[in-house]
Amino acid sequence: MAIKMQDLGELGYGGLVTLTAWWDDKRIAEGKITEKDVLKKASFYGYLIPGGFCTLTSAFGWVRALKPWDEHISHGFIYDFPRFIKDMVTSMRTEGGAAAAVKEAQRIAYSRKALGAGRPVDRYPAPVGAREFEDVRLVG
Numbered sequence: 406m407a408i409k410m411q412d413l414g415e416l417g418y419g420g421l422v423t424l425t426a427w428w429d430d431k432r433i434a435e436g437k438i439t440e441k442d443v444l445k446k447a448s449f450y451g452y453l454i455p456g457g458f459c460t461l462t463s464a465f466g467w468v469r470a471l472k473p474w475d476e477h478i479s480h481g482f483i484y485d486f487p488r489f490i491k492d493m494v495t496s497m498r499t500e501g502g503a504a505a506a507v508k509e510a511q512r513i514a515y516s517r518k519a520l521g522a523g524r525p526v527d528r529y530p531a532p533v534g535a536r537e538f539e540d541v542r543l544v545g
Contacts, residue, residue: 425451456482
């Protein structure tokens with residue numbers, strides 16, 4: 406089994422989808438876009454436009470000269486379709502206030518940890534003659 410020129414097109418399509426997803430993840434980590442900005446993601450268009458076009462032309466036989474290429478690329482499009490739907494549903498899911506607050510707290514904690522912020526907490530001895538614990542008296 407030899408690699409045909411059409412196989413390189415399929416590999417190129419997979420590489421396009423993978424690289425655009427990596428670039429989108431990088432932009433999300435930098436805060437340029439959010440997870441919910443589906444229409445701003447390059448991976449959305451990099452997957453949908455070439456894959457959808459090739460699947461339609463392969464299914465309906467519109468451009469017969471591209472048939473060997475279209476079939477290979479449409480196979481990759483169809484195989485990756487469940488992941489595409491999962492990503493769309495995940496990005497459209499709304500988060501409650503508690504989940505958003507937890508994520509924000511985690512983000513702040515990680516950023517402070519990365520910056521080395523905070524002071525070490527040590528226990529200092531009490532002065533001589535002072536009691537460590539005060540007496541507690543209940544009133545009432």
